[in-house]
Amino acid sequence: MTDSPQESTLFRVGVVGHTNAGKTSLMRTIARDAAFGAVSPSPGTTVEVASVKLFANDTPRADFRDTPGLEDPIGLLEFIDGLRTDRRDDGPSLIERFLGTEESRNLFKNESKALRQARTADLVLYVVDARDRVLPRHSDEIELLNRCGKPVLPVLNFVSDAEARVDEWRDALARLGLHATASFDTVIYESRDEQRLFEAMRVLADDFRDDIDALIKNLRARRRKSIDRASRAIAELLVDAAAYLQPVAPVPADDDALRAERKRESEQALQAALREHERLTFHSILAAFEFKTEDAETALLECTDGRLGIDLFSKDAIRQAGFGAVAGAAGGAASGAAIDLVLGGMSLGAASALGALIGGTFGSSATQTRRLYRRLRGANDLHAGDLTLKLLMSRSVDLARAILRRGHADEKKVRPEAVALEKSVLDQVIKALKSARSHPSWSGVGTSPPQGNDRERSIRRLAALVREQIVPKRPEETQNG
Amino acid sequence: MTQTTETIEESTPRNPRPPGLLSYALANLIQSSGDAIDIKRHHPSESTKTLEARLDSVSAAQESGASLRKTIKGIRGWETALIIILMVVFSASGGLAAAASLEAGDSGAVNIFWLLGVVLGIQTILLVVWLIIAIPGGALLRRFSGGSLMISAIGAIARAFTPTGSKNRATRRRRVEAAAAAVMHVDFGGTRTRWALSSITHLGWTVFNLGLLVALLVILSVQRFDFGWETTIGTDSAFKEAGRLVAIAPEAVGFPVPSEERFAAARIGATTNEPAEKDPSATADRKDFSGLLVGSVVVYGLAPRLILFTFCFILWKRATRRWRPDTGSAGFAPLMRWGARSAVEVEVVLDEPLTTKLGREATGSTLRRSSGSALLGLELEPPSCGWPPPCGATIIDLGILSSREDRNACIRRIEVAETAPTRLVVVVNLVTTPDNGMSRIVQRLHAASDGAMLKMVLTGGERFRNRVDAGALAQRVTDWRAIIDGPEMNGEAVELDLDHLTAETRARLAEIVTGKGRPELPEDQGRMVTLDAAFAEIAVHARNWHGAPNQKELLALQRAVASCAGADSEDRLVGIPDLTTIAADPMAALDQAANRMKAFLPTDLRDSARWCAVGATVGTLACLVTAGSIAPVVLGALPAWLATGAFSGGVLGLLKTNSAEDTEMDQKTVASIRGEVIAAAAMHAILLAMQGRGERAIQETLEQTFLEEPPSLTLTNDVGVQLGIWRTRLSHVLEERGGR
Numbered sequence A: 001m002t003d004s005p006q007e008s009t010l011f012r013v014g015v016v017g018h019t020n021a022g023k024t025s026l027m028r029t030i031a032r033d034a035a036f037g038a039v040s041p042s043p044g045t046t047v048e049v050a051s052v053k054l055f056a057n058d059t060p061r062a063d064f065r066d067t068p069g070l071e072d073p074i075g076l077l078e079f080i081d082g083l084r085t086d087r088r089d090d091g092p093s094l095i096e097r098f099l100g101t102e103e104s105r106n107l108f109k110n111e112s113k114a115l116r117q118a119r120t121a122d123l124v125l126y127v128v129d130a131r132d133r134v135l136p137r138h139s140d141e142i143e144l145l146n147r148c149g150k151p152v153l154p155v156l157n158f159v160s161d162a163e164a165r166v167d168e169w170r171d172a173l174a175r176l177g178l179h180a181t182a183s184f185d186t187v188i189y190e191s192r193d194e195q196r197l198f199e200a201m202r203v204l205a206d207d208f209r210d211d212i213d214a215l216i217k218n219l220r221a222r223r224r225k226s227i228d229r230a231s232r233a234i235a236e237l238l239v240d241a242a243a244y245l246q247p248v249a250p251v252p253a254d255d256d257a258l259r260a261e262r263k264r265e266s267e268q269a270l271q272a273a274l275r276e277h278e279r280l281t282f283h284s285i286l287a288a289f290e291f292k293t294e295d296a297e298t299a300l301l302e303c304t305d306g307r308l309g310i311d312l313f314s315k316d317a318i319r320q321a322g323f324g325a326v327a328g329a330a331g332g333a334a335s336g337a338a339i340d341l342v343l344g345g346m347s348l349g350a351a352s353a354l355g356a357l358i359g360g361t362f363g364s365s366a367t368q369t370r371r372l373y374r375r376l377r378g379a380n381d382l383h384a385g386d387l388t389l390k391l392l393m394s395r396s397v398d399l400a401r402a403i404l405r406r407g408h409a410d411e412k413k414v415r416p417e418a419v420a421l422e423k424s425v426l427d428q429v430i431k432a433l434k435s436a437r438s439h440p441s442w443s444g445v446g447t448s449p450p451q452g453n454d455r456e457r458s459i460r461r462l463a464a465l466v467r468e469q470i471v472p473k474r475p476e477e478t479q480n481g
Numbered sequence B: 001m002t003q004t005t006e007t008i009e010e011s012t013p014r015n016p017r018p019p020g021l022l023s024y025a026l027a028n029l030i031q032s033s034g035d036a037i038d039i040k041r042h043h044p045s046e047s048t049k050t051l052e053a054r055l056d057s058v059s060a061a062q063e064s065g066a067s068l069r070k071t072i073k074g075i076r077g078w079e080t081a082l083i084i085i086l087m088v089v090f091s092a093s094g095g096l097a098a099a100a101s102l103e104a105g106d107s108g109a110v111n112i113f114w115l116l117g118v119v120l121g122i123q124t125i126l127l128v129v130w131l132i133i134a135i136p137g138g139a140l141l142r143r144f145s146g147g148s149l150m151i152s153a154i155g156a157i158a159r160a161f162t163p164t165g166s167k168n169r170a171t172r173r174r175r176v177e178a179a180a181a182a183v184m185h186v187d188f189g190g191t192r193t194r195w196a197l198s199s200i201t202h203l204g205w206t207v208f209n210l211g212l213l214v215a216l217l218v219i220l221s222v223q224r225f226d227f228g229w230e231t232t233i234g235t236d237s238a239f240k241e242a243g244r245l246v247a248i249a250p251e252a253v254g255f256p257v258p259s260e261e262r263f264a265a266a267r268i269g270a271t272t273n274e275p276a277e278k279d280p281s282a283t284a285d286r287k288d289f290s291g292l293l294v295g296s297v298v299v300y301g302l303a304p305r306l307i308l309f310t311f312c313f314i315l316w317k318r319a320t321r322r323w324r325p326d327t328g329s330a331g332f333a334p335l336m337r338w339g340a341r342s343a344v345e346v347e348v349v350l351d352e353p354l355t356t357k358l359g360r361e362a363t364g365s366t367l368r369r370s371s372g373s374a375l376l377g378l379e380l381e382p383p384s385c386g387w388p389p390p391c392g393a394t395i396i397d398l399g400i401l402s403s404r405e406d407r408n409a410c411i412r413r414i415e416v417a418e419t420a421p422t423r424l425v426v427v428v429n430l431v432t433t434p435d436n437g438m439s440r441i442v443q444r445l446h447a448a449s450d451g452a453m454l455k456m457v458l459t460g461g462e463r464f465r466n467r468v469d470a471g472a473l474a475q476r477v478t479d480w481r482a483i484i485d486g487p488e489m490n491g492e493a494v495e496l497d498l499d500h501l502t503a504e505t506r507a508r509l510a511e512i513v514t515g516k517g518r519p520e521l522p523e524d525q526g527r528m529v530t531l532d533a534a535f536a537e538i539a540v541h542a543r544n545w546h547g548a549p550n551q552k553e554l555l556a557l558q559r560a561v562a563s564c565a566g567a568d569s570e571d572r573l574v575g576i577p578d579l580t581t582i583a584a585d586p587m588a589a590l591d592q593a594a595n596r597m598k599a600f601l602p603t604d605l606r607d608s609a610r611w612c613a614v615g616a617t618v619g620t621l622a623c624l625v626t627a628g629s630i631a632p633v634v635l636g637a638l639p640a641w642l643a644t645g646a647f648s649g650g651v652l653g654l655l656k657t658n659s660a661e662d663t664e665m666d667q668k669t670v671a672s673i674r675g676e677v678i679a680a681a682a683m684h685a686i687l688l689a690m691q692g693r694g695e696r697a698i699q700e701t702l703e704q705t706f707l708e709e710p711p712s713l714t715l716t717n718d719v720g721v722q723l724g725i726w727r728t729r730l731s732h733v734l735e736e737r738g739g740r
């Protein structure tokens, strides 16, 4: 019946609750918009009603309204009770009478905005802080909402908190006749919780079943896509980094000092290039999960004491990723294990390049030929060592994992859990990167990403590996996608 | 009513097709120049539906986007020009082919089979080759273009487009490269290779045939040719048959063709066929043969190529239209931020702004006498010290108010009482939000009590601190203060955690409630109070553990013990490194703290390995608790420090992990570890309580209190008993020592 929803018939959801219960945070997470409204631990943060329309397949399906918090439900209910002139006055008429009073415009200014939304919505999401004890003011709030005459779905927020009293709340709500509840945590995001919230909404708003179904479907598809995107971005980073070669300018054979100097210069250039590429990939991962903060870096990543603030080529990065032993073996000089020198002459690299040249690729590019020529003359290249590749993998997977569970309402910087990847996984990755190693032209470090079927295949294979690391296989996940 | 934040789309220059190309080029540019490009905020207009179009709109709004658009246009122009040049060459060669092949042989006649072979044979063979290559998958073609040819082409384009003298050469070059890579990929890359190359090939041959045709017509119209055929080793009948077959199609289209007899008669060298100038049938013959020639070129050369070109071109364009950029690649990230459709934000503004100021309620009559202090809690969970909290004076207890009925009853009670309270002490929990409702009830209470002196006790600080960071805690305290700060109330708010009362805070509470100076506590009694509180804490904590405590529980316990020491808790235990030292090198600090406490143990205890472990634990935990604000750094250093082996195993092993579950332990180990933890906590409490006494005195006290090995504690009951034993011994020892 709502195949082509018009503005007027758009499913309207009022988000109400006590001040500080996390209404605006809930809106942020649902809208995937970390910049929506203002959030603070002080009371009365939201003072105007703001709406967010949710789209599925480019059609608006629902209109969520964020409202100012109820601050004085006890006083308000007392006031509204005082408006009763007739025994037969029902809830909605009392609320409407209240909305016409002078008090609704000054004393209960915020509350009246919220109640007006609750009165006009198709469904009311009543957000509660599940860490609170169940207090008389809560039942007063529910009484107020019930008087609005619309279905009310309590949403228990902060459920990931150790202090959350979810059972106590469910119990109390059931006593008040509210049997369907949803739980959520706007900061520690759980995709299943969000889905369940929408499913509960579907139960209470049967008229908008199709819309909610479309939204749920869209939700799932988006999640899947996000994970795919992030995996792909990481895979591409790895292939790019593995394929990248940094030439060392040739020097006369007897000038050792100059040679060391040249090598150092190249090393720095390589580090800078990879750092930049890693940074871009971090952005890709954030974008994949729809984090649209204006300056993702300062808002989300920088100055964490977690791992992302740490430079890729530092000892700390190595230690944090759990590769302590390797760093020890390298004798402290992180770059020693992180960067390899590809030797000149008829080294393995040259041989494989020659093989590629002869072995049927239609034309070896000019650069490749030039490189081969240089190589045969004894010039050297640098490339990222296995350790660096492993680090890139660990760090970016770590970020993806953290982002996966990050609600858009979270205001803290990303702090990935320092979970080291299994050694076998890292070895698998290195193995999968073997072909990239021998194809310098595959690298998109510091250039436009090259196109090509073999590269593409390599990226796909790697992306599958990465995906497994980002989302540990769970029965539900595999079912849902 | 509706306020959207998007900027108006400047619609003048259109973005290059297909949608996504411009943003793809920009993404390439971003990937190759990284930081140098900053992306401005831009919201595409609502009407822009697809992701690609939105991304393009974002890209077009960027500085580099505009120049990229120009570059793309330039490259596309170049592309077209190249193709046109190619086509000119093709048509010219068609004409040349006609001119070269239309010449009479020795016999004076043009060999029709030879001529057809030259102008049509080669292209037919190539057509077959194309069919073989392009139709089954076109993998070869794709490989051909996917390979480095394209890279070289892009390089060449970039060089050609970048004048050597230009100022920002590198930037320009990068831009051209990015644009060229995008255009090349979109037009010729991937699945489009097959159709692009095919289209160009077929167009080439179409043009070739056109040139051929025009040239043939021109030459035939200004020169006279005789046509014939001959063979050396073939049979005449086969050639006649071939001639008939070739003629079928042109004839069907309507071209004049020689009849079978005439064709047979055109055999060069046949007696009847001397080129006779005046023979009228010869003129018709020539016309028919010209018709056959032109018809064959049209039907066998031009038409199939034209059809194939159309077909391939449509497929090419369709593939191009269907192309979508891979928006997951790194360069797209900054664009995706704005490009992805965002939720629409609508501000609904309610009509009237607030005009009337809230009139203050009149204060109650001032006729009543006032005396005494009244104490009440707002939406409070009874604190662990009980309600009313012990404050060492008689007070009017107004209870804890949470419902409307509570509130009204309480206000009524204050109003009707014969005397109004002098002081009104309101206890609130910091986890409660100081909202308007709270503010109003405080105002009402204050008014009801004839403007009594208002004091506010903020409890639950510890709990709130667990939820939020320091900034939020400070903000919350400020928000509460704001409620009682008005000129009429002029109240005072004090942070006092009733859940963790210490001697110090107890005294402070009494001071607030009674308004009298702080009661004096005899020194030792104060100490014992502190110790009692600490021991009680230990018992409570132990009751909540399942098996051995984990890192979090250990730290919580230690923190509780430290905070029981009241105001002194800020003081460090002797020998525990200070904050700056800890921050500078957490590992070394942990080492120092553990060793220091171990060394501090009296000789008897130091002989026992388990007491040594307890000592090290006290030191470590004290260090961690001291580190409070920089704890994450220290906690981060913990595993590495524990792994050094100096103090591994036992209680400290628990610190390694966040949960004790993953380390399997049998009942006995659990019991002994619990015992050590409790002993460490008790020792820490005693050490804190005895701060300021001589080291010797403390050591003797410890020696006489901890007579046996650390206990093994299984049941929660045991903890209380054990603590009781220590506590009794301690008081005896202290009594004996008489405060020395």
Ligand SMILES: Nc1nc2c(ncn2[C@@H]2O[C@H](COP(=O)(O)OP(=O)(O)OP(=O)(O)O)[C@@H](O)[C@H]2O)c(=O)[nH]1
Pocket (backbone or CB within 6 Å): A017, A018, A019, A020, A021, A022, A023, A024, A025, A026, A038, A039, A040, A041, A042, A043, A044, A045, A046, A047, A067, A068, A069, A070, A157, A158, A159, A161, A184, A185, A186, A187, A188, A409, A411
């Ligand atoms: N840990 C945690 N914090 C949350 C959660 N939801 C909200 N918060 C925090 O709670 C505080 C209040 O959140 P808001 O979203 O501003 O609450 P609100 O209901 O919109 O408040 P008003 O607009 O003042 O009525 C903020 O500091 C949020 O960061 C949650 O699920 N978990």
Ligand SMILES: [Mg+2]
Pocket (backbone or CB within 6 Å): A023, A024, A025, A037, A038, A039, A045, A046, A067, A068, A069
């Ligand atoms: Mg809000």
